[in-house]
Amino acid sequence: MGRRVKLKLGSRIAYVDLVHEVAEDLARDAHFSKSDALNIGLAVREAVINAIKHGNAMDETKSVEIEFEENEKSFRVRVRDQGPGFDWEQTADPREERNMFRSSGRGIFFMKHFVDRVAFLRRRGRGTEVILEKRLQPAGRQGRGGAMKRRKG
Ligand SMILES: Nc1ncnc2c1ncn2[C@@H]1O[C@H](COP(=O)(O)OP(=O)(O)OP(=O)(O)O)[C@@H](O)[C@H]1O
Numbered sequence: 777m778g779r780r781v782k783l784k785l786g787s788r789i790a791y792v793d794l795v796h797e798v799a800e801d802l803a804r805d806a807h808f809s810k811s812d813a814l815n816i817g818l819a820v821r822e823a824v825i826n827a828i829k830h831g832n833a834m835d836e837t838k839s840v841e842i843e844f845e846e847n848e849k850s851f852r853v854r855v856r857d858q859g860p861g862f863d864w865e866q867t868a869d870p871r872e873e874r875n876m877f878r879s880s881g882r883g884i885f886f887m888k889h890f891v892d893r894v895a896f897l898r899r900r901g902r903g904t905e906v907i908l909e910k911r912l913q914p915a916g917r918q919g920r921g922g923a924m925k926r927r928k929g
Pocket residue numbers: 822826827830831832857859860861862867879880881882883884885904
């Protein structure tokens with residue numbers, strides 16, 4: 777059984793940097809490459825901003841819970857808010873031409889690129905939970921940007 781770290785914060789944008797840093801540090805501790813850890817940090821950042829902004833509507837009395845869970849195979853982060861929930865099947869694709877010049881609507885799209893799995897759960901009357909999961913490559917077989925990056929020639 778790996779490590780588990782849990783944070784509970786009021787809905788303040790000022791806390792986003794702190795969570796971002798914790799996520800990146802824990803990912804590094806879990807032996808992810810620097811670039812993977814960076815991506816995990818960014819995915820968690822987007823999820824936390826959404827939880828504060830869209831979920832809890834910036835209401836500082838509502839909390840956001842972030843749970844980091846690591847085992848030998850993967851790193852999993854759960855971000856929970858106390859908001860009304862939303863229809864995640866209906867979110868716009870930022871690559872579509874009509875959305876190309878919108879300055880928002882990219883967070884979920886980025887999350888899906890930064891980690892291996894993004895899932896949403898509706899917690900009946902208790903908000904939304906976003907699950908972000910990244911698989912840990914066995915040592916010495918790191919993927920893109922990893923320590924054992926393959927060289928040509
Ligand atoms: N936790 C949440 N609770 C309620 N609605 C959410 C939540 N997360 C996302 N949404 C909804 O999904 C939409 C898409 O989220 P996404 O992060 O992709 O874009 P954005 O937050 O609008 O803009 P950006 O992240 O690019 O600044 C949001 O505009 C919001 O309507």
